[in-house]
Amino acid sequence: MKELKYAEAINEALREEMERDERVFIMGEDVGVVGGIFKVTKGLMERFGEERVRDTPISEDAIIGAAIGAALVGMRPVVEIMYADFLYVGGDQLFNHLPKIRFMTGGKLKVPLVIRTQFGLYRYTAAQHSQVPFVQLMNTPGLYIEVPSTPYDAKGLLKAAIRDDNPDVFFENADLYYTITGPVPEEDYIIPLGKADIKRRGRHVTLFAISYMVHVALKAAELLASEGIDAEVLDPRTLSPLDKKAIIDSVKETGRLVIVEPDIKTAGVGAEIATLVVEEAYDYLKAPIIRLGDEDIPAVFSKPVRDQCLPTSDKVVQAVKTIVKVLEIMGGQTSKKRSGKRRKK
């Protein structure tokens, strides 16, 4: 094992996949000469040349479209869209074409490409550089969506996405690029797409957390532990495919669910997760589900205001305390299933 920063792990994944497979190439705005505005593709143009690490015009629609075309004739493009907000600029190719080409052609074609993009929560980039469009893509069948929270997951998921024959949108979190380090194996590895990861085991409540919010949830779990509450932190790692079984299994064990998401709360990922749990594990719930997400307004620039909008560890702790009564868990009632009507499966 070695210790890598989140950005370094992604860079290493790209480098290794380009060395492994000459069909893999990178294309995007400012990815080459300067190595990306976050330096995630640093050094790759020097290593692989301008053909395979291709700076493009500012043309999101044509960048995604051209990547689709190249993928259709056997290349394996990895496209960088500088900010997740700019996915909308390439929306015709992203929504109308990429997820549907294989389908519309009756399964005859495949489009093996990866769109890497990033979102930042604490960079104070205002309303057009802060969006987290997870659900827009989840609601568009035909795409895989990765949301890594650690260097290990980032590298393993990106390598898997590049080798996979389906189109992927890979969401990096800019706040994590250089702020966290983590263990990464020396040897080649991939993480299967669609497998959630329990980042912390716990008995009393499941904290379903995405990307940066995994770290918020882990900190909250530490705080809760000091008060005798044992929280489980579940990281889906991919939103499509979604590891429904892992979510349901966890809630069946803990009986309580708090969702901690970085996207807008209304009709956000959490709404889908909460509904899934109600549909599949209602009888196991001991308390109402709580969702913590971004406020239902575009991102405010001003830091003190913006900081009030997002979930924090303290907010998670407070939320958990409203549904986990210490006396109740001390009284040994946690394992009792919800009484009343059992639904038939």
Add this chain to the structure above:
Amino acid sequence: MVLIRRFEEKLLEVYRLGKVKGLAHPYIGQEAVAVGVCEALQRDDYILSNHRGHGHSLAKGIPARDLMAELYGKATGVCCGIGGSMHSTYPEFGVIFSSAIVGGTIPIAVGVALGLKMRKRNNVVVSFFGDGAVNIGGFHEALNMASLWRLPVIFVCENNQYALSTHVKRHLGARQIVDRACAYDIPGIVVDGMDVLAVYKETVKAVERARRGEGPTFIEARTYRFLDHGMYYVGEYRTKEEVEEWKKRDPIKLLLNVIRNEGIATDEIIKAINEEVEKEIEEAVVFAEKSEYPTLEYAKSILYVRSGGL
């Protein structure tokens, strides 16, 4: 051209009988463009097409019965009945796919050309689109990219004068469409889109340029669709005189004149060709009608590549 013409006429017939559903956009009148262009291509050269794409598919070699079955929504169709009229594919003949979003395949065609260049293959790709598509943002992004990277792509704009009901003079902020190519330093050519031989000759030159690594060419083929935009009446926007005037220059009649004047083929041969086409169309309809529909299970099974390549 006769095959395309008869295919479309048969389509109108079965559509009116309710056997074909959804949207379909007849190509009648524009046959010389698809045929002239595709004749200049090799089997392993590629095309990408648009909502008015039956002509492109047939000209590139897709069997009429496979296309007809698709229009019927049958599992034996080119897209297994999942795509319909506006989404054709046939990789064996270089038909990658067609998009129903105006201008949607133009950036994709540029990417196909990029992929071909990176893989050092000497093939070319043709992007078919109409006059309405030249005002879509993706058109401009794609032309810029193709020029910048000198990619082996031929942009074929079928200027049939109308973006649905809106005449080119009422939607184009330029004197003529081909001028758009000039802005991206791409050689632009105007060709008589009713003259299949003229279209063929210009495409041959464009293909040669592309194969020599000299980059894209833009061909504006001036043509006319004899029928309405689609299967539904949308209102009056052309005069009868205008339509009749263009019909005098029917591309099939023009070619027949050349054939007869230059003694290229006898009337007997022409008759035999017509009969052969008739047989093919009738067989296509029988094949489509006898074929089974796909299943919901099948539709669900194809969205993702399940092996995943991992």
